[in-house]
Amino acid sequence: MDIRENVDLSAYSTMRLGGKARYLAEADSETKVKNLVNWARQRSLPVVMIGEGSNIVWRDEGYEGLIIVNKIPGIKVLSEDNDSLTLQAGAGEIWDKVVEWSVKKDLSGIEFLSRIPGCVGGAPVQNIGAYGAELGSVLVELEAYDTNLNKFVTLASKDCAFAYRTSRFKTVDKGRFLITAITLRLIKANPKPPFYESLQLYLDEHKIRNYTPKNIRQAVTEIRKIKLPDPSVVANNGSFFTNPIISHAEFERLQKKYPDIRGWPAPHQNLSGAVGNRIAERQVFGAGPRDDGRVKISAGWMVEQAGFKDVHDQQTGMGTWWGSALVMINEKAKTTADLLAFKQKIVAKVYEMFGIMLEQEPELLP
Ligand SMILES: Cc1cc2nc3c(=O)[nH]c(=O)nc-3n(C[C@H](O)[C@H](O)[C@H](O)COP(=O)(O)OP(=O)(O)OC[C@H]3O[C@@H](n4cnc5c(N)ncnc54)[C@H](O)[C@@H]3O)c2cc1C
Known part of the structure; x- marks a missing residue:
């Protein structure tokens, strides 16, 4: 078993921050996974499995255990x-x-x-x-x-x-x-509209009426190019906060203060998944009654209103992406403490303005 010691974890997160892993190994088969778990057990070490690290923020303290990088192909x-x-x-x-x-x-x-x-x-x-x-x-x-x-x-x-x-x-x-x-x-069939608002807009603008999986992939690719930085060029974890889901009463309270705020019916349990979400995303609020009263609001919109779009914070070396305020980027931060300090600035300002506590999407490990 090829087990490396004291491995720099910044190479295992697209945010490129974090301390060292005590042990790290790759597993390209089920047998290797089992053997590595047993190896860690014999030494009373905790185990964590990862992929590409695109949704992980490692702590500066690193990880006192075995990290298994999954490489099982096929x-x-x-x-x-x-x-x-x-x-x-x-x-x-x-x-x-x-x-x-x-x-x-x-x-x-x-x-x-x-x-x-x-x-x-x-x-x-x-x-x-x-x-x-x-x-x-x-x-x-x-x-x-x-x-x-x-x-x-x-x-x-x-x-x-x-x-x-x-x-x-x-x-x-x-x-x-x-x-x-x-x-x-x-x-084996084409997807059917209604589609997500921004996707439908792109399809209409480009006069794409043939909704084949290939055309949808092409459209999604183009939209994402504008909205999201390539993690191999700019260190980031994609959307850093999830969209909050709030009660309808709270949504109405916010609407009074911020008439531009938009909400979508949060997918009902029975409507979850692609179909439910697509229906929900089309029914922009303000337009009529919804299903179970819960409303999904845009975290990106709130972060932008809080003044954090295309921000470059000199104190922490962190920033937010010009194409989407929701994407936190690591420009020259040295530590995860820097990232957390910058995140806290955003969370505090959004809370002050909207009374809503944003939740982090990428996992802080361990
Ligand atoms: C630019 C950018 C855009 C993104 N866009 C989106 C988006 O549109 N929608 C979205 O949902 N996400 C998005 N993400 C987040 C991320 O890409 C996804 O969550 C992705 O599935 C994470 O895969 P990973 O292999 O990088 O997982 P990692 O980051 O390595 O791990 C994430 C978590 O999963 C666990 N894990 C990973 N592999 C395994 C395994 N084999 N067994 C058990 N646990 C495991 C890890 O322990 C960790 O807790 C984006 C990220 C970036 C950087």
């Missing part, structure tokens, strides 16, 4: 009929390669999730979502090593507790399951 077709195809992807595959593979085969289901950085194994952890789609709505099941039971298990989608940018892997069972593969069911 995309294979499990079954196919006239309407759908079921595939399994190794957790170490680059997520966007799986999207590209599916779109080349004219399959629909994950084209809206094009260009999200990271590996397949990280995708279920926060139930990746974009442009009205979520992984949870196409995921059939996943394979994982259960570190409580010390064996490989299969978890059905319904047992993953998927919700908006979260799952059991990010909450109650954080760190318990080391995901080795996921199974997706994709459809």
Whole structure:
């Protein structure tokens, strides 16, 4: 087993900050995952599995345990009929390669999730979502090593507790399951509108009426290019805050003070996933009654109103991206303490103005 010692963790987060890992090793098979867990157990060390580090902020203290970087490869077709195809992807595959593979085969289901950085194994952890789609709505099941039971298990989608940018892997069972593969069911048909507002706008402006998975991927790619910095060029973790979900009464309170604020009906439980979200995103508030009264509001809009779009903070070396106030960037920060200090400035100002406490999306590990 090739286990490295005292490894600089800034290379394992697209924010490029963090201390050192006591041990770090790559695993490209289930057997290696199991052997590495046993190795750590014998030394009473904690274990954490990661992919590309695109949703991780490491602490300056580093990690006093073993980090396993998942490199398990492979995309294979499990079954196919006239309407759908079921595939399994190794957790170490680059997520966007799986999207590209599916779109080349004219399959629909994950084209809206094009260009999200990271590996397949990280995708279920926060139930990746974009442009009205979520992984949870196409995921059939996943394979994982259960570190409580010390064996490989299969978890059905319904047992993953998927919700908006979260799952059991990010909450109650954080760190318990080391995901080795996921199974997706994709459809042999074009996606149907209504689409997410900004996506529909792009399609209309470019007179794209043929809603093939390829055209949707192309549109999403172009929109993302403008909104998000490339993490290989500018250090960032994508959206740094999740969109708050508030009560309708609170939304009305905010609307009185900020008439420009917009809200969307938060996806109802039965409407979660791609379809629910797409319907919800189209029903912009102010327009009529909603489902269960909860409203999703834009964290990016609030951060922008708080004066934090395209900001370059000299004190901490952190900033926010010109294309989206929601994206915190590391320009010349040296430590995670710098990042947290800058984050606190944003959180405090937004709280002062809106009375809403923003929640961080990337995980602060360990
Ligand atoms: C520019 C940019 C844009 C982004 N856009 C989006 C977006 O549109 N939508 C969205 O939802 N996210 C987005 N993200 C966040 C991120 O890309 C996703 O969350 C991605 O799925 C993380 O994958 P990863 O391999 O980098 O995971 P990591 O960052 O390595 O890990 C994230 C978490 O998952 C755990 N984990 C990773 N792999 C495994 C595994 N195999 N088994 C068990 N646990 C594991 C880690 O321990 C950690 O807790 C964006 C990030 C960036 C930098």
